[in-house]
Amino acid sequence: MTEIPVRDEMIPPVPRITMQAFCETADLAAAVEAAALDRRMQKAHVRVQTGGAPAAAAAYAQAPTPNVVLLETRHQSQGEFLGQLDALSEVCDAGTKVIVIGHVNDVTFYRELIARGVSDYLIAPIDALGVVRAISGLFAAPGAPPLGRTVAVVGAKGGVGASTVAHNVGWALSRKLDMSTVIVDLDIAFGTAGLDFNQDPPQGIAEAIFAPERVDANMVDRLLSKCSDKLSLLAAPALLDRTCDLTETAFDNLLDILRASTPAIVLDVPHVWTAWSRRLLVSSDEIVIVAAPELASLRNAKNLVDLLRQARPNDRPPKVVLNQAAIPKRPEIGPSDFAKAIGLDLAAVLPFDAQLFGTAANNGQMIAEMQPNARCAELFNDLAGAVVGRTGERRARRTMLEPILSKLTRRKAS
Template structure:
């Protein structure tokens, strides 16, 4: 065997040991075309097939300017020729706009261990010395998310209705759309209502496979199998659909979804769990294990009672977690007596996270067309409210208008409507 063949075999072995990069968003800001070309080539590699990669020129100054008004991705790659003092000053400027959870990789042109230590002490995830190769770059990114000291990637948000028919699935699907569209997070909707789930309908899709295949084939369950079950809605949004049939009974064990959700947590930045309105071993387990729980309710007595019951139950099992968030939906139905926002909040001892008014035309049009609310009426106040809620649930902070958007204009509108009627 020639030396060239030996080297080739060694490279192949090294490549086969690189774990696939999970479903993350990456933005690179380069100063040289060589580094930009390497990252663009890496984006086409099979190990990066789940990632969403954008390459820009301009280095750190361009990154600072870009993130003044835009959310940061899961990973920022920055190429720099700057000296140490300038580099550290620019990184401090970028830090003002970086969201929690964003990792930063610096590609430098100086092999300096002291600089490496300085950068890591400031929170930089990795420092790589140029020139770089495709496989070495992929390996570095993979290690950030698959290494023994890497943080858990995904965030799971469980959304459940306090009562049947309150629109929790609609809220869940539109929140997922907002998170994937505005924050550019790779997001998966998991429709856990196996017999009657509506994720496929809401996105005008009829996936042949979905979450039931994962539940009833535990022996086949791995990352690749779950990935094949996903139905793509956009570059950043996929659904794990329910079969929506009653040709079998779904008497599921308590741990039915554990393995599937663990896989999604390790590969996907955001998983929205559309939990059906029922109380069983597995639904309680899903709610207890989620990073965030959102209860969708309506302003009537039954919803108030059920919301309070669920909150009290979860408080005892999620002692060290934030209390469940509450979204009041379908508020302001004409001529319907309703519990006021202040009375509702006082009874459940939690301020509602958001208020969504009754808008039958907007919601009905979206549902019948298999569209999201933002596709029907992008400038709607309801869409703005859901966008802000999505940001807050992902720990990214709401837009500057959020405090006003979440409650004030909606309550003003509802008051005017009631006064007119």
């Protein structure tokens, strides 16, 4: 099975803005419309129309301008377009950012545009991801640290061990890859992150969700429970004193704050299908679907993969982990058949080990803490590297060490 390669790059999400594009070609109009559907543009309000700079000047003569205006120039001479741009500047509100997309690569023309206050000049043709990248770049502060990477882990079915995978991957990110990591338990009523890390914090995610007007960086920092120097936990209260009928945007502000301060955020998403859970999955940088080798998991995993491919056309497909595999005497769907049915190679196949996983859960420890050399511990480390794009680096280090280790082994044997 071959997957269509998708560029793996961290493009920060676009803030809540208004944008209007004035296109002269159908190709650019289609690219902007596709960009408006990208997960990173979900907070932006985008309108697309034809007409170029003259249409923009006419539209804003009696109406306020949006935060971003995108103009395409194709048929006009450069002098003619600069005149139209000057006319537009007379009706543009202060603070409006202008992007020009042209069909000529001309340094002099570019300098003229920048001198008139144009924010960026792009050369056509440009695809949807190029439009998203350009809009996002307008609002990225120069020299600011990159935003944290969100990894959503969800079970294709209840009881398949998605929380166990999320917690062990988060631990591996902090210990093996030395990344500051926050694990967010989103199962407010029945979350197990506190139990798995042997933590009982007095406060957690509920305080942030049910009092959104009070949420800021200081409050979030107080709610985090520290598990180690690099790993923190935003635990769920696991209480039934109130229901969790949350709005679609309930977690937006919280995640914006975490992304600004933490390189890796692992979201332990419960097996529910609500507006907010769908939004979290679609908007995450990486998605891990955990399934068991049986029919219901296969059906649900395929449905999730198909939906996410459609909703995230500019991103890589989700990673699928087959958990609880090879249970003695249980009829199972084999890994190769499972992968063929969902149309994706499996990211990992985790063998069932009741003794190891059960003891780790009862002790409030991770698998690598119990048995650092266990096969499952290595698989969790590899999966952690894959979700943050460090698999090649890890393999390279291992490859460089292999000759030395093999030489030492030979000497010991002789």
